Structure formats: structure tokens, C-alpha cells
Amino acid sequence: MVTTASPASGRYLEPDIELADRPTIEGWQQERLLESVERTLARSAFHNDLWKRAGVNPGEIQSVPDFTERAPAFVQDDVTAWAGAHGDPFGGLLCLEPHEVTFIGSTSGTTGTPMALPQYADNPRIVSSCRDMWEEGIRPGETILRTSIVSRHGIVSWSDAVIERLGLDVVTLDNNPANAAAVIEASERFAPVSYNIISRPMMAALEELARVRGTDLVSAFASYRAVSFGGEPLGADGQARLESWFSRVRRQTSLGNTIAAVECLEGDGCHTYEDLVYVEVVDPDTRVAVPEGQVGELVVTTLRETAMPLLRFATEDLVRYTSERCGCGRTHGRIWTLGRRGDGVKVAAQTVLPAALLPLLAQLPETSSGLFQLVVTSDTSVLNLRVGRTDGRSDAELAPAIAEVIYDGLGVQCEVELVANDALVSSGPGYKIQRVVREVLP
Amino acid sequence: MTTEHNRSTAIASVSSPAGPQFVRLAAAHRGAVTSEAVEILSSALSGPEQIIVFVGDGNDTEQWRPFADAAEALGYGYTAADRPRFARPNLLDFFALLPVGLVFGMNRDIAELIAEQGASTAEVFPAASVYATPGAHRLLHDDVAVFTYLAVGPLVALECQARAGLHVLEGTCVIDTNEDGELIVAVGADLVRTGLNGQVERGICGCGSAAPRLVLRPGERWD
Numbered sequence: 261m262v263t264t265a266s267p268a269s270g271r272y273l274e275p276d277i278e279l280a281d282r283p284t285i286e287g288w289q290q291e292r293l294l295e296s297v298e299r300t301l302a303r304s305a306f307h308n309d310l311w312k313r314a315g316v317n318p319g320e321i322q323s324v325p326d327f328t329e330r331a332p333a334f335v336q337d338d339v340t341a342w343a344g345a346h347g348d349p350f351g352g353l354l355c356l357e358p359h360e361v362t363f364i365g366s367t368s369g370t371t372g373t374p375m376a377l378p379q380y381a382d383n384p385r386i387v388s389s390c391r392d393m394w395e396e397g398i399r400p401g402e403t404i405l406r407t408s409i410v411s412r413h414g415i416v417s418w419s420d421a422v423i424e425r426l427g428l429d430v431v432t433l434d435n436n437p438a439n440a441a442a443v444i445e446a447s448e449r450f451a452p453v454s455y456n457i458i459s460r461p462m463m464a465a466l467e468e469l470a471r472v473r474g475t476d477l478v479s480a481f482a483s484y485r486a487v488s489f490g491g492e493p494l495g496a497d498g499q500a501r502l503e504s505w506f507s508r509v510r511r512q513t514s515l516g517n518t519i520a521a522v523e524c525l526e527g528d529g530c531h532t533y534e535d536l537v538y539v540e541v542v543d544p545d546t547r548v549a550v551p552e553g554q555v556g557e558l559v560v561t562t563l564r565e566t567a568m569p570l571l572r573f574a575t576e577d578l579v580r581y582t583s584e585r586c587g588c589g590r591t592h593g594r595i596w597t598l599g600r601r602g603d604g605v606k607v608a609a610q611t612v613l614p615a616a617l618l619p620l621l622a623q624l625p626e627t628s629s630g631l632f633q634l635v636v637t638s639d640t641s642v643l644n645l646r647v648g649r650t651d652g653r654s655d656a657e658l659a660p661a662i663a664e665v666i667y668d669g670l671g672v673q674c675e676v677e678l679v680a681n682d683a684l685v686s687s688g689p690g691y692k693i694q695r696v697v698r699e700v701l702p
Numbered sequence: 703m704t705t706e707h708n709r710s711t712a713i714a715s716v717s718s719p720a721g722p723q724f725v726r727l728a729a730a731h732r733g734a735v736t737s738e739a740v741e742i743l744s745s746a747l748s749g750p751e752q753i754i755v756f757v758g759d760g761n762d763t764e765q766w767r768p769f770a771d772a773a774e775a776l777g778y779g780y781t782a783a784d785r786p787r788f789a790r791p792n793l794l795d796f797f798a799l800l801p802v803g804l805v806f807g808m809n810r811d812i813a814e815l816i817a818e819q820g821a822s823t824a825e826v827f828p829a830a831s832v833y834a835t836p837g838a839h840r841l842l843h844d845d846v847a848v849f850t851y852l853a854v855g856p857l858v859a860l861e862c863q864a865r866a867g868l869h870v871l872e873g874t875c876v877i878d879t880n881e882d883g884e885l886i887v888a889v890g891a892d893l894v895r896t897g898l899n900g901q902v903e904r905g906i907c908g909c910g911s912a913a914p915r916l917v918l919r920p921g922e923r924w925d
Contacts, residue, residue, distance in 0.1 A: 349799040362774055364753065364781035364800070376781075376800075403713075408760035409784075429711040431724075434760030434784070442715050442722065449724065450713055689786035 271588070273394035277535055278590050282583065285591060288535050290324050292563035297321050297331075299355070300569040306342050306352025307571055310334055328540060333547050333559055333572040349376040353568045356380065361567060377517060378567040382421075384536045387564075388519040389422040391533065395524050395588070396486050396510065398454050400427030405443065405452040407435035407462070409691055436690035437465030444469065444480045451483035457490045457512065459692060461685040463501060464629035468650060468681070477505045486510050488522065491692050493599060493615040497622035498630060513597040515539070516560040516575035521595055526587040529594030536564050539593055540572070541581045544601050547574070555580050557601055576601040603696050605634045607643045607672045614695040617645075620669040624661060626652035631684050635677075636698045643674035646697070648684035714764040714855030719897025719924055725855035725889050727764060731874050738860055738869060739772035743804065746831040747778060752803030754780040755827070757788075757812050765853030768871070769806055788815045802827045806851075808834040810923070813841040822846075833860070836898065837923020852916065852924070854887045854894040859916045864908030867915030877902055877916055885916065898922045 314332035339351035521530035550556035631648030859868035
């Protein structure tokens, strides 16, 4: 393989790869993509069946353009259906022998049976996370605070491999707002330099704790050089809140269960390591590529994944993409995640996305935590909102105030159900809010 | 990748009956492939097609480490499930598709959650040996092979087949009692109050081990 990393130096862990010119990156992609197609179709029952049904012969794929024109795309529901029909928790995607898999993570199962996510030694997540942490300036011997979602990512496999490769000390806490006090205590006692990753429910819990105990969060978090946020759009209000506590905020997003895409210190889009994942941005309906810079659906193909390779996985994430060189010097693409396809809720004549509500609810102190759900019912004439709140005005006063800011911002009428922030968070996994709750079928 | 370093230091959070504490685990205390874990996996799992389920959350990962290291050394796979996973009824369908041979970390909260869903641990993990926290084993049905363990951040003691107390993992810790009879665990420079009463017994166990054994006072529980 062409990509042999030179020793880490300066800002980049693998400068030969992270700063490679575009023709070099595209050369790696072509080589690895053809290898991935051959290997995947030889071992993945799901992909084999998908390509047969699409009438595509692997031999037809001789280049990247052949691949993007002919290879069938698929969505999570296709894999879930396969898993159910064949009694296979890996959905026909596993390309290793079961005993070669070290850790089996799983998706949240929010919309169905959880999907198994196999992991193994030296997988691409380790590579990408090491690059991201190094670029953040984290160096051997330093301490980081890591919150984990063990069911999904595991911890004793890829995540610990990152910690150990970089020679870091680590404070590990469950990614749950119930640990807010422990986050503050660990920050003050062990002086971590990086917090990976914080969530909106945790932000709300920290704010509440600070209010009740009189804790100075700026002082408590003084040792950190950066905090990472991921899992959903942060919004300008969230960014401002985090920047009031931490010196730097790094957004990160997932490239469709493959690797994370993380902002560099420039804060100008999340980097896609295109030696590891081939990225397309397509029209969600036609699956034809949209011009660079326009919003479309993120479609990913793994280039170095051997356990669960994906060929044209349509993530349903709506993103904007650029291949322009970043201000940091990196040449790999960057994306901005704007929301999820299907998260749009039709109200009267328009579609409302959850991210549109964040700046509006931030205008009211009781709802500035941004914890809310769009509840889809049979009544599409109004926006049904379940909103988490802190102390302040009575429900009778607050509900119409929320309705007013929503109407002023979006021009839609809404029905508001108010609940305590804690109650809303505890209705889900703790580290995120299910933003759209469908009480009728879409 | 060109940057390789030795195993690093971990700082684990532990919420014992005596209150929340942090435990610093130097490299020497982390992840030694204990002979106990290797032996347990070798006897509990019928082959590499079976997997281990670690129960708990991100605060519990250091206690899983000896088994995870042993699993990797022996070629077994493992998964992890936290409370939100068990709270979803479809998780039982998920586990039904996995050949689970050993469950580590069963606690009172999860055992009750399974029961609330009208299921039993034996139904969810029909072929598994289950390692449970002190007190949680009483919530599990008799048709499950249940063993008790103690973790204070790291795993520090394990029950064997002889069920004559929990073998103290001396490579990780020293366990003693204070003047009130409370068990105190020393891990490196940290002393962890357990809030549990019991005693440490010496002598050869029925299983043949000469390791000290931790005998908890009846009724002691760590949820």
C-alpha cells in the first residue's frame, strides 16, 4: 500500500497522509476502493445480494466513476430488514470470522433492533482518532477526560487503543448527565487537557449544578485546551455556551458509523479522512452527486475496513462538503452536518428541522438548554413540541412565550408540552435527546 | 502509525456504598491478564464462537479489563450493554441472536430492569455464567450459574466454583478491614472505602487456590 506514514512531527501525526495532494489521495482511493469492492463482495452476504438484485457485476467496476455510477446504495433499514430475515445480528455485513472480532458494539436501536457493529484490532477508527487528538495538541503523558457510550463504541478496544498509542492518561466517565458532579471534580483534581465528548444533556446538567452549588465552570474547566461536541448539531447558541467555559470547541460528527469526522483547530468543517473513507454527497432522491458545496445526503464507502465494510451506505445525514484545502493545511475533504433526512416535520405548508428551534429556544432562559422533542401526531396543522425547562416562570406563562418565539422565528403555530429537563433526558439514553418522536407513522 | 507507548494510567470513578471516589490505576494495576480471568473464560465458554457481555456503563470499564484482556488473549469476542440498552425491549431480541457464554457486571439495577420487562436473566442469557455485584445475585433465578465479584473501579475479588469467598486479586490490590470492620481496598496509593463489612480469610480454598478470600457479611450488597 502506498500510504506509509512518516514519523509524527509538529501539528500532524501522519503529515504524508494528512497533507497529501488531491491527486495522490484520489490515487489511494481508486486503488483501495477496487480492493474493497472485491473483498466485500467475496465475503458480505448482504452486499452480494444487494448487487445481484441491482444487476451489477463487480467486474464492471474498474474505476471510481464506474463505482459511483453503477454500485447500488443502501440505507440502515435495508440492513435491519436483512438482519431480521436472516437472524443475523450483523445484517449480513460481517466479513471476518466471528472469532476475529474483538468487540461487538451496537447502534442505539432507536428505530428497531440494535445493529451489531463489529470492531477489531487496528481498525480505521483508531487511526483517525489518533490523528485528531494529535492535531488538537494532545501529547504523551497528558491527561484527557473521556465520556463513553459503551454499548456503541466499546472502550477496551479502539478507544483504549487510541489512548495507549498516544501514551495518555485518562479519566473515564459514563456519558450521562448524572455524572456532572464527577466531571467537575475530575476536572479540578486531575487537570485534563481535553474533554471528549460533551453532550447537550451534560451541558444542561453542568449549568444546573453550577447554579445550585455556585460552581464557577470557567475555573473548574481551566485546564482544558479543548472540548469536543458531537451527536447532533451544536448551533450558535450551544457554541457560545461552550466557548464561555472552554477555550476551544471542536465539533465532530460520524461518517455513517465508519469513523468520526472532527474539526481541526481552524474550526472550519469536520475533516473526512479520505484515505480511510470515500465520501459522496448526493441528491437524497436520485442519488446523483450534487455540486460541491451544495447540501445533499452523505454516502460513505469504507476503504480500509475489514470487519464490516460498507459500499455506498446512504447515511441519511444531510451535509455540505468541500474538497478545498483547509486553513490548517490538510487536503482531505471537510463536511458540515445540517441534520438528518427524515427529521424534518411537516407543519402546515413547511418543513421544520430540529436545528431551527435551537436559536429560538435559546432566547428564553428556562429553555436555553435546548432540550426538546418534535412530536409528530396526526395533526399537521401545528407543531407539537415537548420542551425541557429549568426553574423560572410558571408553565402557564412559559408555554405561550415559547409559542410566540417559535411563531416569530418560523411562522408556525405550536402546541407546547413542558417537562423538566431531567425528565426529558431520562426518557432517552442520557447522552442525547431523540429529537423527533413519531406518535403516528410518517 | 508510528507512535507507540506503554499502557497508560487510568482514573476510574467508583460509587461505593461509602460514597463516590476516584481511583488512580497505574500501568502495573491495569489489565494484567490475570490467571483467574483466563481460567474462568476457558471453563465458562465452550469455544471462540461464544462471546462475553459486559454489563454496566462508562464508569465500570476498568473492572471489565482483566476479562477483556483475557478474551483478547484467548480469541473471544465481547460486547457491552448499559442501562439504556436493557431498557429497550428489542435488546432481548438482539441478545437472542448472540451466543453469549459469560455475563460480567450484572447489578441490581439491570436485574430489576430485566424483571420489569417480564423476562428473567436465564431467558436473556440462557447459556451463560453470570458474575454479579454483591447482593444482586439474589435477584437472579436459580437456573443461572451466578458468581459474585467485587470491583472498586478495578476488579479486586472474584468468587470461584467452591463459593467459599471471593479470591482477592493480589496483583491489583490489598484488602483489609478497618477498626469498624469495614473492608478497605488499597489500590496503589488510593484507599477505597467499600461500605461493606466482612473479613479476609487465609488458607487453601476448595478450588486449590492459596489466594486470600474475601468473605462478605451475609446481606451485604453493592448495587
